[in-house]
Amino acid sequence: xxxxxxxxxxxxxxxxxxxxxxxxxxxxxxxxxxxxxxxxxxxxxxxxxxxxxxxxxxxxxxxxxxxxxxxxxxxxxxxxxxxxxxxxxxxxxxxxxxxxxxxxxxxxxxxxxxxxxxxxxxxxxxxxxxxxxxxxxxxxxxxxxxxxxxxxxxxxxxxxxxxxxxxxxxxxxxxxxxxxxxxxxxxxxxxxxxxxxxxxxxxxxxxxxxxxxxxxxxxxxxxxxxxxxxxxxxxxxxxxxxxxxxxxxxxxxxxxxxxxxxxxxxxxxxxxxxx
Amino acid sequence: xxxxxxxxxxxxxxxxxxxxxxxxxxxxxxxxxxxxxxxxxxxxxxxxxxxxxxxxxxxxxxxxxxxxxxxxxxxxxxxxxxxxxxxxxxxxxxxxxxxxxxxxxxxxxxxxxxxxxxxxxxxxxxxxxxxxxxxxxxxxxxxxxxxxxxxxxxxxxxxxxxxxxxxxxxxxxxxxxxxxxxxxxxxxxxxxxxxxxxxxxxxxxxxxxxxxxxxxxxxxxxxxxxxxxxxxxxxxxxxxxxxxxxxxxxxxxxxxxxxxxxxxxxxxxxxxxxxxxxxxxxxxxxxxxxxxxxxxxxxxxxxxxxxxxxxxxxxxxxxxxxxxxxxxxxxxxxxxxxxxxxxxxxxxxxxxxxxxxxxxxxxxxxxxxxxxxxxxxxxxxxxxxxxxxxxxxxxxxxxxxxxxxxxxxxxxxxxxxxxxxxxxxxxxxxxxxxxxxxxxxxxxxxxxxxxxxxxxxxxxxx
Numbered sequence: 001x002x003x004x005x006x007x008x009x010x011x012x013x014x015x016x017x018x019x020x021x022x023x024x025x026x027x028x029x030x031x032x033x034x035x036x037x038x039x040x041x042x043x044x045x046x047x048x049x050x051x052x053x054x055x056x057x058x059x060x061x062x063x064x065x066x067x068x069x070x071x072x073x074x075x076x077x078x079x080x081x082x083x084x085x086x087x088x089x090x091x092x093x094x095x096x097x098x099x100x101x102x103x104x105x106x107x108x109x110x111x112x113x114x115x116x117x118x119x120x121x122x123x124x125x126x127x128x129x130x131x132x133x134x135x136x137x138x139x140x141x142x143x144x145x146x147x148x149x150x151x152x153x154x155x156x157x158x159x160x161x162x163x164x165x166x167x168x169x170x171x172x173x174x175x176x177x178x179x180x181x182x183x184x185x186x187x188x189x190x191x192x193x194x195x196x197x198x199x200x201x202x203x204x205x206x207x208x209x210x211x212x213x214x215x216x217x218x219x220x221x222x223x224x225x226x227x228x229x230x231x232x233x234x235x236x237x238x239x240x241x242x243x244x245x246x247x248x249x250x251x252x253x254x255x256x257x258x259x260x261x262x263x264x265x266x267x268x269x270x271x272x273x274x275x
Numbered sequence: 276x277x278x279x280x281x282x283x284x285x286x287x288x289x290x291x292x293x294x295x296x297x298x299x300x301x302x303x304x305x306x307x308x309x310x311x312x313x314x315x316x317x318x319x320x321x322x323x324x325x326x327x328x329x330x331x332x333x334x335x336x337x338x339x340x341x342x343x344x345x346x347x348x349x350x351x352x353x354x355x356x357x358x359x360x361x362x363x364x365x366x367x368x369x370x371x372x373x374x375x376x377x378x379x380x381x382x383x384x385x386x387x388x389x390x391x392x393x394x395x396x397x398x399x400x401x402x403x404x405x406x407x408x409x410x411x412x413x414x415x416x417x418x419x420x421x422x423x424x425x426x427x428x429x430x431x432x433x434x435x436x437x438x439x440x441x442x443x444x445x446x447x448x449x450x451x452x453x454x455x456x457x458x459x460x461x462x463x464x465x466x467x468x469x470x471x472x473x474x475x476x477x478x479x480x481x482x483x484x485x486x487x488x489x490x491x492x493x494x495x496x497x498x499x500x501x502x503x504x505x506x507x508x509x510x511x512x513x514x515x516x517x518x519x520x521x522x523x524x525x526x527x528x529x530x531x532x533x534x535x536x537x538x539x540x541x542x543x544x545x546x547x548x549x550x551x552x553x554x555x556x557x558x559x560x561x562x563x564x565x566x567x568x569x570x571x572x573x574x575x576x577x578x579x580x581x582x583x584x585x586x587x588x589x590x591x592x593x594x595x596x597x598x599x600x601x602x603x604x605x606x607x608x609x610x611x612x613x614x615x616x617x618x619x620x621x622x623x624x625x626x627x628x629x630x631x632x633x634x635x636x637x638x639x640x641x642x643x644x645x646x647x648x649x650x651x652x653x654x655x656x657x658x659x660x661x662x663x664x665x666x667x668x669x670x671x672x673x674x675x676x677x678x679x680x681x682x683x684x685x686x687x688x689x690x691x692x693x694x695x696x697x698x699x700x701x702x703x704x705x706x707x708x709x710x711x712x713x714x715x716x717x718x719x720x721x722x723x724x725x726x727x728x729x730x731x732x733x734x735x736x737x
Binding site: 023024026027037041042043044068069083084085086087088089216217219220221222223224226227228233235238252255256258259260263 | 443444445453480481482483484487488489490507509510511513515519520522525526528529532533537542543545546547548550621668669670
């Protein structure tokens with residue numbers, strides 16, 4: 001059992017939990033993820049790691065309350081326990097000290113982006129950031145990013161905060177306005193990563209994305225998380241989750257993500273397990 | 276004397292394809308005694324040689340014939356800590372029963388069924404009390420809570436070692452829990468038998484992945500003096516043909532894990548779903564393929580095909596599984612190899628195959644299947660399950676300097692002791708052999724435990 005040390009609501013849909021998980025925290029690095037089960041009858045879901053403290057043995061996860069399991073998780077309070085919490089999974093991000101990097105965080109994708117950019121900043125890289133979301137409420141972690149990012153640009157779909165538009169609009173403006181970046185790190189919804197990659201391909205600008213496909217065990221055993229990278233099948237859990245954004249077959253992955261759409265709706269609709 | 280085995284009561288095929296309850300129901304005490312009395316108690320005891328963990332078969336069978344089932348259990352469990360499981364999943368026909376003298380004229384003694392009977396009988400009345408064993412203070416770590424790791428842990432605990440089993444998943448048992456279906460190996464029984472084997476004070480750490488959460492070298496730094504690696508076969512192989520990433524294509528690992536470990540057969544009462552079309556093709560001919568096909572049938576598939584590129588004679592699955600699959604209406608397409616998975620709007624709609632014929636024997640000694648020219652054909656299916664084995668999980672290999680591995684990724688060991696190239700590290704099971712059987716993994720775990728013990732005894736006396 002894994003204790004929930006604290007729980008914070010970041011906005012209406014997004015919450016942060018700090019979990020005591022010494023085995024995850026001790027070797028954790030930016031870019032890695034965990035798999036959890038809320039209770040003994042639960043399903044296994046992967047979640048990215050936002051922060052970790054190997055001294056204290058704690059790991060922080062940020063999640064959007066969207067489906068059956070995240071709703072169940074959201075019902076838990078600080079001081080309560082979740083059944084299973086395993087990791088760190090996946091390969092750590094290969095971060096290189098660059099002159100200048102821009103991060104792009106879409107919605108809750110800002111969470112896994114945070115440890116990567118912070119580490120880059122610690123390595124002496126100048127870091128810019130675009131945070132994008134549907135509206136102002138859904139922008140998260142802005143203050144935390146401010147502690148080390150040089151420039152932060154906000155975009156919202158409805159214009160309620162920052163520029164009205166998409167993260168790609170802002171990126172285009174920046175790059176075409178003469179800003180030089182060595183790398184783009186984009187984490188967010190698949191569609192966002194797809195269009196960021198399409199854009200940066202035009203500029204021949206190196207782009208790293210983090211994929212979060214459906215998976216069960218997270219150690220390579222099930223093969224459910226397979227993705228096509230440069231025409232070759234890879235397992236996101238052991239070969240990723242970070243990949244070269246220009247080589248990902250996004251359309252295939254978008255399709256695979258929808259494999260259980262009917263079942264998901266079903267489970268939510270009938271209020272499975274008295275959610 | 277009856278040349279045939281006493282038949283084992285089973286659920287009828289028509290009934291059992293509608294449920295996940297166990298197919299074979301087990302002997303009654305009378306049936307067991309009758310079957311046991313077929314054993315000739317021959318001096319040569321070839322059956323014992325055929326058993327990877329060397330169960331003293333004639334001795335326990337004799338006790339069964341005498342009606343002393345407790346006595347039979349004590350003999351059985353002294354060599355095999357998971358007899359209820361082995362009685363159900365061992366390929367007896369190629370091991371103990373293959374060597375049985377009775378098999379020369381008629382059928383061999385039904386050793387597997389007797390093993391199962393004795394274990395089930397004992398489990399009913401098993402007490403939770405653990406015998407008191409003096410601890411020797413030597414800490415041993417076991418990576419992986421499957422058949423190899425559990426056997427190694429159980430043996431070492433019996434000898435007084437302080438054993439910790441590290442398991443990556445949320446449940447112990449490895450393939451016994453995620454792979455082999457309920458109707459062949461009930462999970463309640465697996466849990467109970469494992470609990471019995473570990474009641475000698477083995478510590479369990481679930482949700483810990485050796486190579487990720489902690490490395491082998493770090494285990495030594497934490498005071499463990501030996502490490503046994505039994506982390507299993509690992510990554511599923513795919514055929515590398517077009518259409519394999521379409522929705523509706525599963526590895527057998529994923530399909531079975533969803534159905535077994537995550538109880539997808541009970542969706543929506545269980546939150547994990549699984550998709551099964553009306554027509555399902557399972558590619559492969561081993562036990563895992565049979566399990567996947569029979570699971571698909573129970574999940575409502577109307578037509579289930581086993582697509583196998585060699586002929587029936589080469590099927591590697593246990594005879595009983597093939598027999599049960601046929602009874603349940605599974606359709607076998609022999610000498611058939613998939614060349615392409617067909618799809619529409621991202622979902623599987625069919626499979627294109629080619630007919631094969633058997634050519635010269637290959638490295639495995641089996642005749643190599645060769646494609647017949649112009650024999651391509653297409654048949655409609657909505658689900659494809661790939662059950663063609665796997666490659667070893669790289670996590671431990673990549674994070675443990677000093678381990679020697681095969682080209683295909685398996686860990687190299689000394690076969691007599693299961694010792695790896697790294698001091699104090701032993702390995703066994705699928706991570707050494709590639710995909711094999713539960714009992715071979717258990718045999719390796721047992722061998723390693725004995726070698727670890729001998730090594731410490733030598734150190735103590737030397």
